[in-house]
Amino acid sequence: MLLKSKKRLTAYVVAALCVASTGFAATEHWNDASTTPTTVVATQAGDANWEQWKSSWKDIQDDYEQVSLAPGKDATQMNLAWYSKDKAKAAEVRISTNEDMSHARSFLGTSKTGTVIDDTQYYTNKVSVKDLKPDTTYYYQVKIDGQWRDAQSFKTGNPDNFTFMYVGDPQIGASKGQTSSEGNKQDGELATRNDAYNWNKTLNSALSQHPEINFLVSPGDQINEPAEDQSAAKIKLQEQQYAGYLSAKALRSLPEATSIGNHDSMTTGYQNHFNVPNPFTEEANPTKAGHGYYYTYGNALFIVINANNYNAADHEALIKKAIKANPNTKWRIVVMHQDIYGSGLDHSDSDGILMRTQLTPIYDANKIDVVLQGHDHTYARTYQLSSDGQQHATFDEYRVKGQQGQSHGILNEALKDSTKKEAYESQNRCYTIADMQQGTLHNPKGVFYMSSNSATGSKFYExxxxxxxxxxARSQNWRPTYSVVHITKDTFSIDTYDAETGTPIDQTYSIVKD
Incomplete structure (x- = not known):
């Protein structure tokens, strides 16, 4: 039986709209790395302590030539990307099942003009490695500036029974303006140092507790500096934040399927650093950061939309293209930055709600199972939700060609008009609660939506x-969290953990397709 939402204007809407109408709300909640104890788990996983981190930071922050791994088009492929000072005729990676790199296979890719940092031209290099076998350890080397870097390794998973880590908004550098216990009011560089340290700790703790993790999914805002003014200083800070993000040793072996967040969306830095499979270049209103994309892993289809583009027709076209190319996958998972069903004070009923009327029926029509979201820096999971089947406004007057600036509440001016505010509130009650069961659900109707909290503690919201x-269910305990998703032939399950202690913060939520 469908349980249709009957709520009208309630205290939560009033509160949210008051925040939205007065501007973007700041936060005083963050994690100070100088006071955070180094856990036994993190230490055993190779995490440096704070003093060691500070002494090595100068080298880390200027190391722009770090390699990122990403899932390829399917589980038999792996994508790599990196910066170099030299432009190669072709980017090159070699891969072997032997640690000494004997019997290595070579793969060539592209080397293109990228970003200028401190008057130095960097090039962006991308390669796809193919014909990988499941449950196999591979060693790889990347040629950068004419030299082969030290071999690193990764292990492929079992496509029929795999696990991925889902994190929210690392946003390296977002603790800017906060004052640490050491008495420093953090500028962009100090904030980047703080948040990159905590990012390392979260990844190390998660992988120590859950070594079965095969890859990482991030719904966006890898970094904080949008660099919309394109000044040399801003671009350098943005690239230092990417350097801090990519510095995590875990990422040498952990593929990451990232999304474009609003902080990532305004420059080409994101698409220069990450080599995404099947980019949706047909997108009519892309951002400078690039496009949505899709990939498969076993019987799961992942569709990553560029939600900074408010033209839902683009996202519908991507979803249909991905499904047409992979019609027989059992699980369909959308990853997006802006949360259309969240519970954070800053966004869930302002800019995050803007696309709710458009995307909800699209997800229903294309039988999406799960939507993984970020943006709100709080933890929340929904009941199974469906569209109410009614016609709703598309808010065409607020569509923009990508996110404009960092004023998230683009409806602020409109909400000062009581008539427009009432219409807005009414239109966005466009959903039906299709199933309120908890725990393990068998063949439920509707779509399950998750919003993830900050994985670094660089910034939390109420x-x-x-x-x-x-x-x-929802929570905010002012501590970094991460989720672990396990997918088999018939089951999707998700657990979320406190990054510091490794303890669950919520019960397991599972969907079984019999």
Whole structure:
């Protein structure tokens, strides 16, 4: 039986709209790396302590030539990307099942003009490695500036039974303006140092507790500096934040399927650093950062949309293209930055809600199972939700060609008009609660939505004052979290953990397709 939402204007909407109408709300909540104890788990995983981190930071922050791994088009492929000072005729990677790199296979890719940092031209290099076998350890080397770097390794998973780590908004550098216990009011560089340290700790703790993790999924905002003014200083800070993000040793072996967040969206830095499979270049309103994309892993289809583009027709076209290319996958998972069903005070009922009326029926029509979101820096999961089947406004007057600036609440001016505010509130009650069961659900109707909290503690937001009727569970304990998703032939399950202690913060939520 479908349980249709009957709530009208309630305290949570009033509170959210008051925030939205007065501007973007700041936060005082963050994690100070200088006071965070180094856990036994993190230490055993190779995490440097804070003093060691500070002494090595100068080398880390200027190391722009770090390699990123990403899932390829399917589980038999792996994508790599990196910066170099030299432009190669072709980017080159070699791969072997032997640690001494004997019997290595070579793969060639592209080398193109990238970013200028401190008057130095860098090039962006991308290669796809193919014909990988499941459950196999591979060693790889990347040629950078004419030299082969030290061999690193990764292990492929079992496509029929795999696990990925889902994190929210690392946003390296977002603790800018906060004052640390050491008495420093953090500028962009100090904030980047703080948040990159905590990013390393979260990854190390997660992988120590859950070595079965095969790859990472991030719904965006890898870095904080949008660099929209394109000044040399801003671009350098942005690249230092990418350097801090990519510095995590875990990422040498952990492929990462990233999304474009609003902080990533305004420059080409994102698409220069990450080699995404099947980019949706047909996107009519892309951002400078690039496009949505899709890939498969076993019987799961992952569709990553560029939600900074408010033209939902682009996202519908990407979803249909991905499904047409992979019609028989059992699980369909969308990853996006802006949360259309979240519970954070800053975004869940302002800019995040803007695309709710457009995307909800698209997800229903294309039988999407799960939507993984970020942006709100709080933890929330929904009941199974469906469209209410009614026609709703598309808010065409607010569509922009990508996110404009960092003023998230683009409806602020409109919400000062009581008539427009009432219409907005009414239109965005466009959903139906299709199933309120908890724990393990068998063949449920509707779509499951998750919003992830910050994985670094660089910035946290308050929860909206009154829990929305579509939210099944939520929390904000001002500590970094991460989720572990396990997919088999018939089951999707998700658990979320406190990054410092490794303890669950919520019960397991599972969907079984019999």
């Amino acid at each position: 929860l909206i004052p009154q829990q929305q009727d579509y939210i099944a």
